[in-house]
Amino acid sequence: MNLADYIRERRARRGILLMTHAVVGYPSLEANRRMLDAMISADVDLVELQLPFSEPVADGPLFVKANLDALAGGASHGQYWNLFSETAARAPFPVLAMCYYNSAFRMGHAAFCERLRGSGGRGFIIPDLPREEYGDLEALSAENGLAAIQFFTPTSTDERMMRLAQGARGFVYCVARRGVTGSATELDRGLYDLLARYRRMTDLPLALGFGIASADDIRRLRGVVDIAIVGSALLRSWERGGEDAYRAHLTEMAQARYS
Amino acid sequence: MTQELFDFTKPGYYGQYGGAFVPEILRATLDELIAAFDAARADDQFWGAYVRELQTYSCRPTPVTPLPNLTKKLGGATICCKREDLNHTGAHKVNNVIGQGLLAKRMNKTRVIAETGAGQHGVATATMAARFGFECTIYMGAVDVRRQRPNVFWMEQLGATVVPIEDGSATLKDAINACLRDWSESMDSTHYVLGTACGPHPFPHMVSYFQSIIGQEARGQMLTQSGRLPDRVYACVGGGSNALGMFVPFIKNPEVELVGVEAGGHGIESGRHAARIPAHDIGVAQGYKTLFLQDDEGQMRETHSVAAGLDYIGVSPILAHLADTGRVRFTAARDDEAIAAAKLLIATEGIIPALESSHAFAGAIREAPSMRPDEIVLINLSGRGDKDIFTIADAIGDERWFSYLREMGARR
Numbered sequence: 001m002n003l004a005d006y007i008r009e010r011r012a013r014r015g016i017l018l019m020t021h022a023v024v025g026y027p028s029l030e031a032n033r034r035m036l037d038a039m040i041s042a043d044v045d046l047v048e049l050q051l052p053f054s055e056p057v058a059d060g061p062l063f064v065k066a067n068l069d070a071l072a073g074g075a076s077h078g079q080y081w082n083l084f085s086e087t088a089a090r091a092p093f094p095v096l097a098m099c100y101y102n103s104a105f106r107m108g109h110a111a112f113c114e115r116l117r118g119s120g121g122r123g124f125i126i127p128d129l130p131r132e133e134y135g136d137l138e139a140l141s142a143e144n145g146l147a148a149i150q151f152f153t154p155t156s157t158d159e160r161m162m163r164l165a166q167g168a169r170g171f172v173y174c175v176a177r178r179g180v181t182g183s184a185t186e187l188d189r190g191l192y193d194l195l196a197r198y199r200r201m202t203d204l205p206l207a208l209g210f211g212i213a214s215a216d217d218i219r220r221l222r223g224v225v226d227i228a229i230v231g232s233a234l235l236r237s238w239e240r241g242g243e244d245a246y247r248a249h250l251t252e253m254a255q256a257r258y259s
Numbered sequence: 260m261t262q263e264l265f266d267f268t269k270p271g272y273y274g275q276y277g278g279a280f281v282p283e284i285l286r287a288t289l290d291e292l293i294a295a296f297d298a299a300r301a302d303d304q305f306w307g308a309y310v311r312e313l314q315t316y317s318c319r320p321t322p323v324t325p326l327p328n329l330t331k332k333l334g335g336a337t338i339c340c341k342r343e344d345l346n347h348t349g350a351h352k353v354n355n356v357i358g359q360g361l362l363a364k365r366m367n368k369t370r371v372i373a374e375t376g377a378g379q380h381g382v383a384t385a386t387m388a389a390r391f392g393f394e395c396t397i398y399m400g401a402v403d404v405r406r407q408r409p410n411v412f413w414m415e416q417l418g419a420t421v422v423p424i425e426d427g428s429a430t431l432k433d434a435i436n437a438c439l440r441d442w443s444e445s446m447d448s449t450h451y452v453l454g455t456a457c458g459p460h461p462f463p464h465m466v467s468y469f470q471s472i473i474g475q476e477a478r479g480q481m482l483t484q485s486g487r488l489p490d491r492v493y494a495c496v497g498g499g500s501n502a503l504g505m506f507v508p509f510i511k512n513p514e515v516e517l518v519g520v521e522a523g524g525h526g527i528e529s530g531r532h533a534a535r536i537p538a539h540d541i542g543v544a545q546g547y548k549t550l551f552l553q554d555d556e557g558q559m560r561e562t563h564s565v566a567a568g569l570d571y572i573g574v575s576p577i578l579a580h581l582a583d584t585g586r587v588r589f590t591a592a593r594d595d596e597a598i599a600a601a602k603l604l605i606a607t608e609g610i611i612p613a614l615e616s617s618h619a620f621a622g623a624i625r626e627a628p629s630m631r632p633d634e635i636v637l638i639n640l641s642g643r644g645d646k647d648i649f650t651i652a653d654a655i656g657d658e659r660w661f662s663y664l665r666e667m668g669a670r671r
């Protein structure tokens with residue numbers, strides 16, 4: 001089943017889906033495995049694994065630190081793909097790669113797509129690669145059955161979103177506000193209007209990211225978007241209270257999908 | 260200006276380099292900037308207003324100074340230099356900053372942000388912001404804050420907020436990332452005054468366009484003063500703005516050899532340098548595709564140069580292309596060569612060069628002796644060296660300076 005259909009099918013049974021995130025190698029590979037255990041227990045719907053990069057321009061302070069500390073701790077492409085394939089093999093949810101473009105560019109588009117497919121990946125999110133710079137990556141991702149995730153943002157014009165939607169597969173990553181990952185987002189009238197605008201631009205499922213932090217946020221987004229993306233908030237729980245705090249926070253958010 | 264000098268294979272590309280690799284949130288902002296830049300270039304009043312501002316605020320045209328003592332000492336080519344050090348704030352950086360300031364006004368922005376390495380671009384931006392009435396934030400790597408304290412002091416006096424960046428290598432590249440993050444949020448009110456010919460389109464083009472005033476003037480000055488164009492032109496290459504500003508107006512004269520001098524640090528073989536051209540590693544970071552100092556997995560490497568303004572992972576996509584086509588020849592000068600060149604220029608001509616610019620001199624000093632006296636060498640003296648007093652005094656090991664510092668420290 002393609003990724004969009006998987007999402008639609010699951011979405012028919014749940015008010016909203018949950019996509020979680022981990023920076024591979026931060027705080028450690030062992031910690032990543034325990035985070036992934038928690039994601040499996042919580043039955044999250046999708047997971048993105050981030051390949052650390054030395055210049056993470058789309059990320060806020062917490063993920064910048066995560067990227068740089070992972071690299072300082074020796075994180076490598078080899079470790080990343082090992083954890084990726086191990087996860088894709090054992091987890092029930094689809095796993096997506098999130099990386100900055102230089103990682104894919106240095107591997108080469110074909111090698112990147114083959115490696116990702118070979119590791120059991122279902123798609124990729126590259127925040128610093130606009131569609132017009134895809135080149136043969138668009139065709140190669142289609143050939144490898146990988147969903148190339150596109151972004152809608154509050155500054156995107158309608159015309160631009162229509163162009164991006166043509167290349168989009170799986171779902172569209174909807175950015176909730178200006179800025180980078182990590183800081184809070186007001187779930188207010190302005191945001192709902194924005195989401196209504198996004199909705200008119202594509203038939204693909206919509207995933208909302210940037211600043212979603214609590215079970216309450218998830219409840220308020222039920223029926224408004226298809227997927228809530230949670231990254232920094234969960235990592236912050238791990239930083240504050242370790243595995244227990246992480247599990248508790250994740251379980252609460254996962255339950256907020258229904259109640 | 261530069262527009263007709265480059266074959267754009269696609270907009271924003273120079274051969275295989277350039278482009279705009281930014282998060283989608285910034286796409287519309289870059290489009291707005293491209294439109295404003297295009298409109299400004301199409302407006303016959305704009306370039307004139309730019310030049311007038313620089314003439315009345317920043318000592319333009321800066322002179323071309325013959326260097327007879329250095330020429331005699333080296334015993335080869337006839338040497339002269341373009342005096343960008345005489346600009347207001349002491350470097351070529353002000354040219355680009357005034358140009359972008361005028362553009363920011365046309366776009367009705369109320370705030371400007373900038374990265375800075377040496378602090379020159381930060382000081383120039385803070386100065387422009389004070390004059391044009393913009394709010395101003397300067398991002399600067401924490402390592403650079405330590406080695407360029409006098410510039411931090413002046414930026415703050417000029418009313419700018421200076422934010423030290425501790426991430427990564429805490430140098431120029433990290434300050435650029437911080438600017439891109441700020442801009443992702445603040446673009447409605449804010450213009451990002453990128454300080455060199457790098458970053459996403461249209462910055463490489465726009466910065467070269469404004470800086471080309473250097474070469475335009477120098478070209479005319481050479482014709483009047485020497486009756487012909489120089490045989491070789493040298494410029495130091497950090498991001499590439501002073502080099503492109505100098506080179507671009509000579510590009511269509513193949514008889515003029517253009518030489519870019521990168522930071523050789525402790526020597527290329529030591530791995531501690533900032534020479535991006537020799538390894539020829541193409542990558543994408545900080546919004547553009549170019550040659551970066553990076554490892555096999557595309558992680559950016561630590562760079563090193565005694566000159567903070569050259570201590571950077573990437574090089575202008577325009578220069579990367581001109582290196583590929585062979586139009587610009589590249590070489591590197593080590594830290595010790597740059598310091599020796601600075602000492603020589605100070606002693607022979609009474610000119611105190613910035614350590615960045617001293618790399619251009621070091622490149623020329625190495626090659627000029629094997630040239631004929633009827634050959635002319637033009638060096639871009641991109642900035643003055645006052646800001647480097649701590650680094651140069653350190654390198655020279657001046658005991659009286661150290662005891663002065665101790666006394667000053669004891670007084671507080």
Ligand SMILES: Cc1ncc(COP(=O)(O)O)c(C=O)c1O
Pocket residue numbers: 350351352376377378379380454455456495496497498499500501502567568569613615616641642643
């Ligand atoms: C005096 C001076 N020269 C050169 C540079 C290097 O920059 P670019 O290569 O853009 O001219 C700097 C940068 O700070 C500088 O201050």
